Amino acid sequence: MNKILIAVILISSSLSILGVRIYKSVIFKQNVTGHLKRAGDANTVELAKEELAYVISYLDKNNIKEGYTSVLWKTPDEDISFWYRNIIASKAELDSLTNNSALEKTNVLMKLRETLIDEDEKLKVTVPTGLSVFPNNKIWAALTTFALLALISGIILLVPDEKGKGKSE
16 A cells, blocks of 8 residues: 555554544533533622533533543542532532622632632642543544554654665665
């Protein structure tokens, strides 16, 4: 088979896999992390409750309630159950606010922001790593590794070798 054809097949298959992975990440951001960020940024209890309700509905509909996103070993930051229960508890705390003072509501909103958003070097929504491809994290790890290797191999195949440069001997 022709080297160029093999390179095109490798590169196009890797770009397809990476494209689907990016698509899944965007869909997850649209339905979960974007709404969690908005809940954390909300200035009223009602807005925060709406955003959390949307996220909880999406997580329930897609059965994202328990498990780990890890591929090799389980670590606490990849525990979906803890993260999910934390969101449920935050929503319940917001629901319990009825005739509270503005100060109490503001304190709960500040606590919600601290729960949902990490402030390292930049603001980041607290979500277990790899949740956008859950429950198929192992498959996606293998596919992503294959895609990167195929992309590198395809690029190497396209680089002309010394024989192809037309040197006269």
